[in-house]
Amino acid sequence: MLYDVFISHASEDKEDFVRPLAAMLIEQHLDVWYDELVLRPGDSLRESIDRGLAQSRFGVVVLSPAFFSKNWTNWELNGLVARQTAGEQVVVPVWHGVTKPDVLAFSPPLADVFAPTSEQGIEEVVQSLLRILKPIESQLIVARDYLVKRGVTPPVVTDQWWFDIIEQEGPRLRAPGQNVPTWIFPPPFLTPQTPRERGINIAWAALQVRWSQHTEADRITQLTAPEYVHKLLDQEPGLSEHAGSYPGFLALHAPQLTLPGLEHGFSSAFDALLDVNDANAYRVRPEGPSDQTPEAIASVLYPGPRIRATVGNFESMARGRSKAKQVIPHAERSTTNGRAPLCGELIAWRHPSFGNYNSAELFVSFVGARNILASRMCHSYFQCIVWLLSSASNWMPKKLRRRLIQGSKMYWYGWASEFVAFRTPFGDALRQADQRQLETRKVLYDLKRQVAAALHELHQSPREAKLIAEEFFENGHVDAAVKQGAGALTMVAVSSSLRR
Known part of the structure; x- marks a missing residue:
C-alpha cells in the first residue's frame, strides 16, 4: 500500500472542503490520496472505493448533495457499509452539507455508520478522523x-x-x-x-x-x-x-x-x-x-x-x-x-x-576496542600501523601518534599474527625469525606489496608504500617480533591458523 488514506469525493466539493481537509491530514503526517479519486458522472462508486482501498489503509467518502446527485444505485451505496475487514472499519463517511434524513433517504444502512459532519468544523472532522486513522499508541504510528x-x-x-x-x-x-x-x-x-x-x-x-x-x-x-x-x-x-x-x-x-x-x-x-x-x-x-x-x-x-x-x-x-x-x-x-x-x-x-x-x-x-554491543575493529592491526605511518594520520596530535606507533611495536603479536600464518616471503621469514632473510630484496619487495595492499584497503594512494615499508623496518616493528624467537612466532602462526 502507498497511502494512509484516500478521499473519495464529488468534484464540486474539492475547493471548499476536500482540499482543506486533505491539507490538514497531511499536516498530521498522513499520506493522503485524493486527486485521482474525484467522482464524476458515469463513474462506478464501488470500483472507485475498491481502487482506493487497494492503495490505502483507510478510505474517507465525503457524502454531500453533489455526491448524491450522481444517482448511485442502492447496491453501491450500501456497499460502503460492507467495506469492512474482519470487523475493522476501513471506510469512514463524512457528512458535508447533508443531514441524517438526507442520508436515510438515499441509503438507510449508511445513516447508521458513524460519520463526522462538516457542520462541526473542519478541525473537529480532522480530530474525529485521526481517532480512526491514527490510533493513540499504535507502535508503527509512533515510529x-x-x-x-x-x-x-x-x-x-x-x-x-x-x-x-x-x-x-x-x-x-x-x-x-x-x-x-x-x-x-x-x-x-x-x-x-x-x-x-x-x-x-x-x-x-x-x-x-x-x-x-x-x-x-x-x-x-x-x-x-x-x-x-x-x-x-x-x-x-x-x-x-x-x-x-x-x-x-x-x-x-x-x-x-x-x-x-x-x-x-x-x-x-x-x-x-x-x-x-x-x-x-x-x-x-x-x-x-x-x-x-x-x-x-x-x-x-x-x-x-x-x-x-x-x-x-x-x-x-x-x-x-x-x-x-x-x-x-x-x-x-x-x-x-x-x-x-x-x-x-x-x-x-x-x-x-x-x-x-x-x-x-x-x-x-x-x-x-569493544563494549557489550559494538566493536571498533574495522581495520587489521597492520592496516592501522600503515595508516599511522602515512600522511593520512597527520590530523592526529603528534604526542598521541608517537604513543600509538610505540604501542604498535610493543604489541607485536597483533600485526605478526596477520602474517606468519600465510606462506608469503615476508611471512615465512618472519615466522623463522631469520633477520638475514628479512633483509633480502625479495622480502622487502613483498612487504612493500603488503603495505600497498593495506593502503588500497584504506582508500589511500600507494605512492607512500615504499617509504612506509622502510619506516616499518626502521622503527623497530620487525625487530620487536624477531626478538621473540622462531618458537614464539611459530606458536603465533599455529594459534592464528586455528582461529581461521
Whole structure:
C-alpha cells in the first residue's frame, strides 16, 4: 500500500472542503490520496472505493448533495457499509452539507455508520478522523511520527519496509553478536513495555540502519579525519541526539572526537566520561562479560544523568548498584606504573596523561576496542600501523601518534599474527625469525606489496608504500617480533591458523 488514506469525493466539493481537509491530514503526517479519486458522472462508486482501498489503509467518502446527485444505485451505496475487514472499519463517511434524513433517504444502512459532519468544523472532522486513522499508541504510528520529527519521510506504515525493519534489522541491531554493523548504539528502551516504547525502538532501528549504511559506505572509522565525522553527525537525522545520550558509544566509534577541540558539541558529555568510575568509558576485555542478556548489558551500560529520562529500563536494572562496583576491568597491568588507570580506555585520548595507560594498551584499544554491543575493529592491526605511518594520520596530535606507533611495536603479536600464518616471503621469514632473510630484496619487495595492499584497503594512494615499508623496518616493528624467537612466532602462526 502507498497511502494512509484516500478521499473519495464529488468534484464540486474539492475547493471548499476536500482540499482543506486533505491539507490538514497531511499536516498530521498522513499520506493522503485524493486527486485521482474525484467522482464524476458515469463513474462506478464501488470500483472507485475498491481502487482506493487497494492503495490505502483507510478510505474517507465525503457524502454531500453533489455526491448524491450522481444517482448511485442502492447496491453501491450500501456497499460502503460492507467495506469492512474482519470487523475493522476501513471506510469512514463524512457528512458535508447533508443531514441524517438526507442520508436515510438515499441509503438507510449508511445513516447508521458513524460519520463526522462538516457542520462541526473542519478541525473537529480532522480530530474525529485521526481517532480512526491514527490510533493513540499504535507502535508503527509512533515510529513514523518519531522519524518525521527528525526529518525522515518513511513509507506508509503498511509498507513492507517496516516489516523488514522489525523482523530483520531490529533483532540484529539489538543483539548483533559477531556480525556487528558500524556505529551501533543501544536502543532507547532495552525491554519496551508499551506501544510507545516499542514504536520508538522501531524508529531507532530504522535510523540505525541509515547510520550504519552511511558509515559503511563512507568508511567512517577511528581513522577518519574529524571534519568528516562532524559532517556525518550533522547530516544523519537523530544521530547527534542519540550519540549525546550514549557518549561512551560515540567515544568507541569516533575516538577522534574525544580530543580537546574536536568534540563537535559533546565536550561536556566526554568530560563526564573522564570519571574513573564511569563504566561506559571502559572497553570490554576478553575476561569481561560476553553474553548479551539484558542484565549483562545493563551491568556495563550504567546510565548517566543525561540518559536516565529516556532509558528507564537501563536505570531500573542498574538501580542500587554503586558506580564504583561497575568498573569491570581491572587494567593495572595495562598502565605505565602498574596502578589503576585514571579513566576508561575509550576516553583516554582526552586525558592529559592518556589515563596512565601504557602505549601497548593505547594501541590495542585504538585498533579493536569493544563494549557489550559494538566493536571498533574495522581495520587489521597492520592496516592501522600503515595508516599511522602515512600522511593520512597527520590530523592526529603528534604526542598521541608517537604513543600509538610505540604501542604498535610493543604489541607485536597483533600485526605478526596477520602474517606468519600465510606462506608469503615476508611471512615465512618472519615466522623463522631469520633477520638475514628479512633483509633480502625479495622480502622487502613483498612487504612493500603488503603495505600497498593495506593502503588500497584504506582508500589511500600507494605512492607512500615504499617509504612506509622502510619506516616499518626502521622503527623497530620487525625487530620487536624477531626478538621473540622462531618458537614464539611459530606458536603465533599455529594459534592464528586455528582461529581461521
